[in-house]
Amino acid sequence: MTTMNMHTIPNCSPKRAHYDAIIIGARCAGASTALLLSRAGLKVLAIERRPYGSDTLSTHALMRPAVLQLSRWGLLKPLIDAGTPLIEATTFHYGDEEITIPLRAGPDLPGLIAPRRTVLDRILVDAARKAGAEFLHDTAVADLFADTQGRVRGVEIRAAGGAPLRVSADIVVGADGIGSLVARSCDAQVLQRGTVSAAHVYGYAPVEPGAGYHWYFREGIAGSFIPTNEGLACIVASVPTTLFDERFRGNHEQARMDVLAALSPALAVQASRAAKDCRLQVFRGVPGFLRHAYGPGWALVGDAGFFRDPITSHGISDALRDAEALAHAILDGSEAALEAYQQERNLIASQVLDTTDAVAGFDWTLGDIGEKHRRFSAVMKAEVQALTEREMPIHGVAFSRLLQGRPAAHRQPASQVKPPAAGGSSTHRNRMGIGP
């Protein structure tokens, strides 16, 4: 059985004893999945250990696939209304050479956006709540529980010093990030491993309105300039993890400034305009991975199932794309649909991982980095094409299909509102070690 030290106490109790779906983690993957399932009529509980509207370790440049998804979910306008600037051009700086690519705008895509996570994650949660999803923030899931056949049946929330609280569901979705409890508890097999990792150190500085994305590359180092909310730009220095360990430890500020100055003196000047109390955020790097995406009673979405280095700014696009595909599969309810979700995800994720590692490995030259970007761009183009051909999960899909093929004992409609149970003995530890 996996256990966690609990530092957070549930701020309120779930309203039901049983849900159609419980989602662990309520950021871009979890809140999006909750939104789409709730809009289709399912009873959904999302549990997040961090506060509502909190920030997280992530820059937030959205690529075309993420913006298209948000647009068709009706969330692009609220994001723009929240003061997120539209980005109409991307400039690649290869050494001293500059290549500016204007955005091909369309009705669903007036520009790219890079909303702060405090804005994006909150708007996703608000939309899901409006659609009927229930959220528990400041609340951590301590464990999963399973039946004697090993099928995951729900989650255990344990308050410090208090009795564990069990809530059951037809499916438990791990949208719980890189260190996913669901992946660990269910022994989700790693299908593909990345080969490299890069460190990213970022902070915020004021920017003039109308700025675009800027991506900087010189041998062995890279940087980004990402205009965002509140008149600020996120300015990132990126280096191989090995270089970070040698040069950054102990003095992130100076080491980041040195990298920015080497990339572009103007970028370093821009970064030096940061407010005095602006704290840098530091990510040392983690090699990418692609995990098995589902099993009996559980599924993974977002970084929990697929992580790629942030250097190609594609994690949020991956999370939104896979949230929609997983929602389709859950609404279908068959194992074949979950397998199709996994296959569809793997097809694109594997290419995203390979083409991202080709950039994050820093073994390119200024002569061939452009070609690596073109390969990544071709993958994104195919991804956008597949997204536009995909139908949205719709309201009214027969939820009874979700229950097909499951044991009669499992058919506990979520509409029967019962108070959640304190941790009991009616389920048993399964062979994977999940249980009370």
Ligand SMILES: Cc1cc2nc3c(=O)[nH]c(=O)nc-3n(C[C@H](O)[C@H](O)[C@H](O)COP(=O)(O)OP(=O)(O)OC[C@H]3O[C@@H](n4cnc5c(N)ncnc54)[C@H](O)[C@@H]3O)c2cc1C
């Ligand atoms: C430095 C950095 C820069 C990045 N820059 C970009 C970028 O520019 N563009 C882009 O598209 N992507 C970027 N990414 C990637 C992006 O941040 C992730 O892909 C994205 O956050 C994944 O979303 P998620 O919802 O799957 O996971 P997360 O955002 O990690 O959310 C998981 C949530 O689960 C919660 N949780 C975990 N365990 C439990 C538990 N037991 N109980 C309750 N809650 C739990 C956590 O509190 C967390 O809030 C970056 C990542 C990093 C690290």
